[in-house]
Amino acid sequence: MKSVRLKNPGDISLADIPVPRRGKDQILIKVRSAGICGSDIGAYKGVNPLVSYPRIIGHEIAGEVVEVPEDEINLMPGDRVVLEPYVYCGHCYPCSIGHTNCCENLTVLGVHIDGGMAEYIAHPRHLVHKAPENIPWELLPLAEPLVISMHAVSQPKLVAGEHVVITGCGQIGLLCALYALIIGAIPIVVDPVKERLERARSLGVPFVVDPVGEDSVARIREITGGRMAEVVIEASGDARAVRNSIDYVAYAGRISFVGYSKADTPMPTSLFTKKELSIFGSRNSVGMFPESLRLISEGKVDVSALLTKSVSMDETPAMVADIAEHPDRYLKVTCLF
Numbered sequence: 001m002k003s004v005r006l007k008n009p010g011d012i013s014l015a016d017i018p019v020p021r022r023g024k025d026q027i028l029i030k031v032r033s034a035g036i037c038g039s040d041i042g043a044y045k046g047v048n049p050l051v052s053y054p055r056i057i058g059h060e061i062a063g064e065v066v067e068v069p070e071d072e073i074n075l076m077p078g079d080r081v082v083l084e085p086y087v088y089c090g091h092c093y094p095c096s097i098g099h100t101n102c103c104e105n106l107t108v109l110g111v112h113i114d115g116g117m118a119e120y121i122a123h124p125r126h127l128v129h130k131a132p133e134n135i136p137w138e139l140l141p142l143a144e145p146l147v148i149s150m151h152a153v154s155q156p157k158l159v160a161g162e163h164v165v166i167t168g169c170g171q172i173g174l175l176c177a178l179y180a181l182i183i184g185a186i187p188i189v190v191d192p193v194k195e196r197l198e199r200a201r202s203l204g205v206p207f208v209v210d211p212v213g214e215d216s217v218a219r220i221r222e223i224t225g226g227r228m229a230e231v232v233i234e235a236s237g238d239a240r241a242v243r244n245s246i247d248y249v250a251y252a253g254r255i256s257f258v259g260y261s262k263a264d265t266p267m268p269t270s271l272f273t274k275k276e277l278s279i280f281g282s283r284n285s286v287g288m289f290p291e292s293l294r295l296i297s298e299g300k301v302d303v304s305a306l307l308t309k310s311v312s313m314d315e316t317p318a319m320v321a322d323i324a325e326h327p328d329r330y331l332k333v334t335c336l337f
């Protein structure tokens with residue numbers, strides 16, 4: 001079967017590989033669509049230390065069930081499904097307390113193990129979710145970035161009426177803002193790229209701030225009536241944004257870090273104490289696919305607004321290379337197989 005494979009960093013092409021055999025407790029799936037994610041681009045560029053090569057990329061995967069275990073009762077051949085790509089061990093400490101998203105032995109599709117940009121994939125049945133009929137193939141992969149954002153918003157327990165500053169308005173930051181709106185919170189998006197702020201505005205985000213062109217701390221103070229934001233979600237991984245999160249947050253506030261930092265950031269840790277901050281990491285997600293699919297299906301989150309374009313499998317290797325070269329030209333690209 002055809003697959004999209006990284007032989008080495010910077011070396012991506014279609015590769016002919018054997019169709020996978022369905023293991024015990026696995027579902028065999030005909031892949032129909034896949035999202036190209038920042039982590040696929042990181043794997044292509046060779047900047048993600050977790051990736052080993054050669055590697056089939058892709059962890060935002062939707063498809064059709066081909067074969068199920070004999071005793072499977074929830075899924076049957078022909079069902080449209082989305083894959084939860086975080087394969088956990090089930091016996092380490094975080095798994096034992098239900099935090100399978102940060103399993104010590106976590107293997108993520110397309111990162112630690114081969115991903116789903118191939119004609120077929122076999123995947124553990126407890127990580128396969130039935131998808132509503134009305135979500136088109138080209139949008140189904142977006143259920144995955146949405147669960148990442150939902151988890152980032154849920155970690156600091158954002159509630160209605162609170163201000164939430166979101167630093168970084170790529171797909172994860174933007175989806176955090178849209179999910180915050182559903183909760184009834186007041187998102188304030190901070191990003192230096194004008195087009196991103198405009199897109200956020202057009203999707204209903206009430207406040208946008210340019211941290212380079214204006215005094216972001218003063219703007220947020222004004223918007224929040226002097227309090228600063230009860231919650232900050234850092235969704236860029238950028239060192240300046242990480243540092244600024246402490247200035248954007250209110251006394252007794254909460255910060256959620258979902259952006260993966262590329263380098264360490266020196267922090268005035270005395271402010272953690274002085275402001276009595278609660279700091280949350282946010283990695284992957286746990287248990288949120290059904291709700292993510294419902295929000296998309298019911299039109300509560302308009303993921304089509306994030307889709308830049310869709311390409312065929314044959315076009316995918318060149319697309320990955322182009323996104324790596326020109327990241328600002330694309331928000332989300334999905335591949336149709």
Ligand SMILES: [Zn+2]
Pocket residue numbers: 037038039059060144145
């Ligand atoms: Zn992703």
Ligand SMILES: [Zn+2]
Pocket residue numbers: 088089090091092093094095100103104105106
């Ligand atoms: Zn584990």
